Amino acid sequence: MTDTFHSDRTLLEEAAREAGALALSFFRRDCQSWSKEGGSPVTEADFAVDRFLNETLLAARPDYGWLSEETADDPARRDCDAVFVIDPIDGTRGFMAGDERWCVSLAVVRDGRPVAAALYAPALDRLYTATAGGGAHAEGEAIAVSSRREVREAAIGGPKGWFRHDTMQRLGARHAPYLPSLAYRFALVADGSLDGAFAKPRAHDWDLAAADLLVHEAGGRLTSVDGQSLLYNRESLRHGALAAGNAVLHPELLAAVHGVIRDEERAGQAA
Known part of the structure; x- marks a missing residue:
């Protein structure tokens, strides 16, 4: 299964970079937007990235389920051994305001837990990846959480x-x-x-x-x-x-x- 996790991570990594480039083509431009039920915003960039990822990822893994913020939920995902969990643009309000700190967030989930992930901040050109049991990386370099032991001033x-x-x-x-x-x-x-x-x-x-x-x-x-x-x-x-x-x-x-x-x-x- 480890080989599958790594293969999925590579797929997510490549898709995240391409999706990020697509999102950047809308960034800081006149991008149409709407308010969803509940008041959160969504833009034409969110929809474009969602369509691209849906077509790209499911073409590569047609037996995987699909769960995305910008796609109507299909309960059939719960019967799949693996499911893509996608946020085409996480931080849409920041994206609309011209803030660079938004990202494309991609994961594969099995048995309720993520096993492969790619998180890409296109405007910062920073890519994070991880596989279950294989560590976490940013731009190919291993990363680790802070070693701080005191919460005061953390x-x-x-x-x-x-x-x-x-x-x-x-x-x-x-x-x-x-x-x-x-x-x-x-x-x-x-x-x-x-x-x-x-x-x-x-x-x-x-x-x-x-x-x-x-x-x-x-x-x-x-x-x-x-x-x-x-x-x-x-x-x-x-x-x-x-x-x-x-x-x-x-x-x-x-x-x-x-x-x-x-x-x-x-x-x-x-x-």
Whole structure:
């Protein structure tokens, strides 16, 4: 199976670079956009990249399932041994604003977990790849999570509002600059640029699958608030609050998330 994982990673890597080039052809240009149900934006670039990836990847692996943010969900994916989990452009708002920190996020999931991944930030020309049991790499070089052992003054990415809570103030971590792409936020944990990161509830499979494998193969942990690894390609595609970091910091980061959730619940009850 390891050979299959590596073959899939190579396929994803090549597709991610081509998809990135296609997305760049729309970047910082007059790109048509719409609001999806719920208010999140989508652009003609998202749709173009989604079509390209769908045609390219399924032509190479016709027996794989398909799950993408910009494709209507087909429940048949759950019966497939392997499924592509795709976000054509993660960080669409940043893409529309001309921010370079967006990415194309591709993963193959088997038995609920990602086994091959490619995450490409085209405007930065930075490619991350990973295979289950084969490590994580950026531009072909092995990467690893931060070795920091103290959470105070650690660089942590996450929702701006969370860092105003007393729980986060007591944690003493530094709030890293905002990133429009959740996948890229976790990729920066994988390469040690960030010491840790949080995510609010309601992130989807396509936001997380590739970055999840990167973090784990780089020696870190990305889990739900109960400390469990995430499962993908289920009926429900949404996840709860998340924390990522190295094995030393991760318990403190999880405790901080629990504290924020308690703070928000109390604030809601008092309102």
